[in-house]
Amino acid sequence: MTDIAVEFDTVTCIFGQKVAVRDLSLRIPVGSTFALVGRNGAGKSTTIRTLLGLIEPTRGASKLLGADSQRLPPEVRARVGYLAEGHPVHRRMTVQEHAGFQARYHAKWHEKTFRAILEAFSIDERAKAIHLSRGQRAIVCLGLTLATRPDLLVLDDPMMGLDPIARRAFLEALVHFSRGEGRTVLFSSHLLADVERVADYLGVLDGGSLRACCTIDTFQKQVRKYILHFDGKPPGLSLFPGLVGVAVRPSELHATVVSNGDTLPPPLRALHPRAVEELPMGLEDSLLAYIGDASVGHFLLHEPHDQEVAS
Numbered sequence: 001m002t003d004i005a006v007e008f009d010t011v012t013c014i015f016g017q018k019v020a021v022r023d024l025s026l027r028i029p030v031g032s033t034f035a036l037v038g039r040n041g042a043g044k045s046t047t048i049r050t051l052l053g054l055i056e057p058t059r060g061a062s063k064l065l066g067a068d069s070q071r072l073p074p075e076v077r078a079r080v081g082y083l084a085e086g087h088p089v090h091r092r093m094t095v096q097e098h099a100g101f102q103a104r105y106h107a108k109w110h111e112k113t114f115r116a117i118l119e120a121f122s123i124d125e126r127a128k129a130i131h132l133s134r135g136q137r138a139i140v141c142l143g144l145t146l147a148t149r150p151d152l153l154v155l156d157d158p159m160m161g162l163d164p165i166a167r168r169a170f171l172e173a174l175v176h177f178s179r180g181e182g183r184t185v186l187f188s189s190h191l192l193a194d195v196e197r198v199a200d201y202l203g204v205l206d207g208g209s210l211r212a213c214c215t216i217d218t219f220q221k222q223v224r225k226y227i228l229h230f231d232g233k234p235p236g237l238s239l240f241p242g243l244v245g246v247a248v249r250p251s252e253l254h255a256t257v258v259s260n261g262d263t264l265p266p267p268l269r270a271l272h273p274r275a276v277e278e279l280p281m282g283l284e285d286s287l288l289a290y291i292g293d294a295s296v297g298h299f300l301l302h303e304p305h306d307q308e309v310a311s
């Protein structure tokens with residue numbers, strides 16, 4: 001029994017001239033909740049679809065639950081729940097008909113879980129999918145997936161298109177029905193506040209490359225934004241390792257850095273600012289600062305997963 005649920009080994013996916021995913025290596029420990037984030041077109045769906053064996057990578061390989069993605073045996077497939085982008089349903093089928101369909105194909109189908117989710121959200125099992133709201137459809141799809149009791153749950157942008165109340169409900173259901181069973185969850189999202197609430201780990205994709213892979217906590221601690229105040233025009237700043245963004249104002253220099261320490265990095269200190277402020281940043285600010293100005297430099301924040309798995 002491996003303690004790694006998902007593994008990518010130097011995966012590259014090229015469509016024509018487009019490199020959608022470049023040299024991706026990544027491991028996700030069993031029992032963790034991992035969020036893949038990045039701008040539109042960063043390669044999140046391609047990564048997920050490659051993992052599930054729906055796309056064959058141009059180079060490299062991936063594994064889920066110990067099995068090669070390109071040759072998944074039926075018993076491994078049965079342990080994976082996949083919620084595709086857009087919550088696809090058969091519009092003319094009722095909620096209960098959807099459940100019957102799933103139950104037929106999943107030996108571990110757990111009707112009680114499905115009913116508990118419907119009940120928690122007051123969804124009528126006799127309703128046709130076409131008559132459900134977007135949020136209700138998302139919950140039904142989540143229920144249909146969770147009731148198969150997957151060991152690995154993969155969700156592609158599951159909160160997309162949901163209003164804040166529906167998003168909150170969806171996340172609560174996800175957390176309530178997923179936690180405590182050793183289940184691994186991999187999901188992609190643009191909604192950083194939601195990511196912050198549920199995920200343990202973060203993978204940042206940018207232009208197909210993995211630019212960071214670490215705990216959310218580490219990401220937020222290490223990406224820092226400083227405002228350096230000067231009496232006149234700020235002095236020039238040369239690039240240095242860890243500097244990911246810089247903006248010059250009439251008497252200020254704004255610098256975003258990746259740093260392990262709590263103190264101002266020496267190249268910034270050497271500018272002798274009159275005063276220094278550190279701006280508090282939420283995950284969204286940190287992420288925007290980190291991938292916002294790719295022209296300045298690329299740095300990979302990386303925590304070895306071996307250590308994390310062991311801890």
Ligand SMILES: Nc1ncnc2c1ncn2[C@@H]1O[C@H](COP(=O)(O)OP(=O)(O)OP(=O)(O)O)[C@@H](O)[C@H]1O
Nearest residue numbers: 015018019020038039040041042043044045046047
């Ligand atoms: N089948 C395909 N053929 C050609 N190009 C593709 C194909 N699939 C994806 N791409 C391209 O690969 C890049 C990555 O796409 P992908 O859908 O993985 O990004 P994403 O991060 O999921 O984006 P979004 O957040 O918008 O859903 C994009 O530039 C996309 O246009």
